[in-house]
Amino acid sequence: MGTEFSPKRIEEVVAFHGHWCPGLALGIRIAEKALQEVGRAGDEEIVAVAESDSCAVDAVQVLTGCTLGKGNLVVRDVGKMAFSFYRRRDGKAVRLVPRPRPDEGGDLYRMLQIKSNEGTLSEKERLDFATLREARAQALLDADLEALLLVGPVRRDVPPHAPMEPSRLCERCGEKVMETKARLHGGRVLCPDCFDGEVRR
Incomplete structure (x- = not known):
């Protein structure tokens, strides 16, 4: 019972995140289960989809190798503490969700x-x-992993590889924007921020 990660690895997670908290502890356990189920990400072999932008996301980045910068960590923020993990080579995929805990928090917390x-x-x-x-946080680290997390089927297909699209110049601010994110307004190519600004005027 308790996490398989060494204190040194946990310290690395805390250093990356900036502080220690229950959300980070839960992310450590989610990463642990993901590694057992699908393995660690090389380049983009493993893909993670987070259903919120919680502290747990940072633990998943550090420990699984799925990162926002590589595009194999996707945040689809629907406000749920849930993660889906996909292994591209054979289609293995799992969704991890914490089981409801009767001792979680309490009125004072x-x-x-x-x-x-x-x-x-x-x-x-x-x-x-x-x-x-x-x-x-310590209770989450010490908990039995099977009792802590539900392992179920994913609800969406594996996300595509991170897109490498050409950029266009926004005709309002002059900054480059990925072509697939650009908007057309009044015959001008605009970035999303400038588009919103034009529509609100």
């Missing part, structure tokens, strides 16, 4: 989370919240 989001924690509450977060 949720109240302190809200106050933290609002920036209204007292010094004592800040310390209490830090203690609860540390305990929650």
